[in-house]
Amino acid sequence: MVGIVIVSHSNKISEGVVDMCREMAGKEQKIISAGGLDDYSLGTDAVKIANAIENADSGDGVLVFADLGSAILSTEMAIDILKDSSKDIRVEIADAPIVEGAIAGSIEAYIGGNLESCLTKAEEVKIFSKLNK
Amino acid sequence: MEKTVYSYIKAMRDIIVENKDFLTQLDAEIGDADHGTNMARGFNAVVEKLSEEDLDLKNVLKKAGMGLISSVGGASGPLYGTMFLKAANVAVDNTMDPNVLCQMFKAALDGVKERGKATKGEKTIIDAMEPAYEAFVEVIDSGGSVQQALEKALEAAKEGVEYTKTIIATKGRASYLGERSIGHQDPGATSFTLLLESILKNYMK
Ligand SMILES: Nc1ncnc2c1ncn2[C@@H]1O[C@H](COP(=O)(O)OP(=O)(O)OP(=O)(O)O)[C@@H](O)[C@H]1O
Numbered sequence A: 001m002v003g004i005v006i007v008s009h010s011n012k013i014s015e016g017v018v019d020m021c022r023e024m025a026g027k028e029q030k031i032i033s034a035g036g037l038d039d040y041s042l043g044t045d046a047v048k049i050a051n052a053i054e055n056a057d058s059g060d061g062v063l064v065f066a067d068l069g070s071a072i073l074s075t076e077m078a079i080d081i082l083k084d085s086s087k088d089i090r091v092e093i094a095d096a097p098i099v100e101g102a103i104a105g106s107i108e109a110y111i112g113g114n115l116e117s118c119l120t121k122a123e124e125v126k127i128f129s130k131l132n133k
Numbered sequence B: 001m002e003k004t005v006y007s008y009i010k011a012m013r014d015i016i017v018e019n020k021d022f023l024t025q026l027d028a029e030i031g032d033a034d035h036g037t038n039m040a041r042g043f044n045a046v047v048e049k050l051s052e053e054d055l056d057l058k059n060v061l062k063k064a065g066m067g068l069i070s071s072v073g074g075a076s077g078p079l080y081g082t083m084f085l086k087a088a089n090v091a092v093d094n095t096m097d098p099n100v101l102c103q104m105f106k107a108a109l110d111g112v113k114e115r116g117k118a119t120k121g122e123k124t125i126i127d128a129m130e131p132a133y134e135a136f137v138e139v140i141d142s143g144g145s146v147q148q149a150l151e152k153a154l155e156a157a158k159e160g161v162e163y164t165k166t167i168i169a170t171k172g173r174a175s176y177l178g179e180r181s182i183g184h185q186d187p188g189a190t191s192f193t194l195l196l197e198s199i200l201k202n203y204m205k
């Protein structure tokens, strides 16, 4: 199953998004929070993210949701760190809002979607109208 | 160069710690008020990881890069971390041959640009670093000394910082402010200039 990693500056946000995804996800599904710094202050940590990606992978790849700024930079750095240590994990960063995107992506993973379809489902939420306009 | 690479890293740490509040103040104006804290946390962690017995240039630069990546906590972590890692890649043993220095500078600059997907004029580190690199190479290519090259590079970096006051941020947190970012100098360009200043000072010691 495709693994999911949630990256935010705030540990509360990443934990909260994981909780929301879990409501609809399978028990065994890997949805991992990598938010904030070790002391729970606001920030992003590429090493923490790299570990989360490794833990989320079960062979089918990992889809990462990140908030803004260094959340993206640190995730890209994490992917490079994994590559440099020759860890062969397929990783994609979703160009999607973190809450809605992560829920769409993790449901698609749960029902057996591959990395590409999880990415597509997650990125589709960008054009999905909440107000049915 | 008789000074160890460790002495340079320590000089960088010292200047960052000295200017921690100043950098954070700059970041408070157009960012999230953490640049000084981030950089000080990063360089303190790096110095803690190193020892005076670490003499190998490549190895120390690598450790410094990884140390920054794992402890800074903001955008400047992956950016400065990549800078050190890329310089380490092209460093040759312990030679401080001016041409090798130019190559290290170039690799570091390209690394930051690639990591941040930024170019000159976006109100970032690059606005100080690119002119500094160009000035450095120009002096070396025309037969000048490393000290002269560092002096010119520092001058160019300072001008770069002044230039950041005149432009709108299009990368990083400050980009959310749009026009409102004009009139403020970029924290990252400023910290880069401080690092360069510490290198020159340590070189002349
Ligand atoms: N994409 C980028 N490319 C180059 N430099 C950047 C980029 N984004 C930010 N910077 C630089 O980083 C500096 C800010 O560093 P700082 O340590 O405060 O990180 P931050 O912006 O708070 O990170 P975060 O995204 O976590 O909030 C800016 O002043 C700018 O010079």
Ligand SMILES: [Mg+2]
Binding pocket: B027, B031, B032, B033, B034, B035, B074, B173
């Ligand atoms: Mg900041």
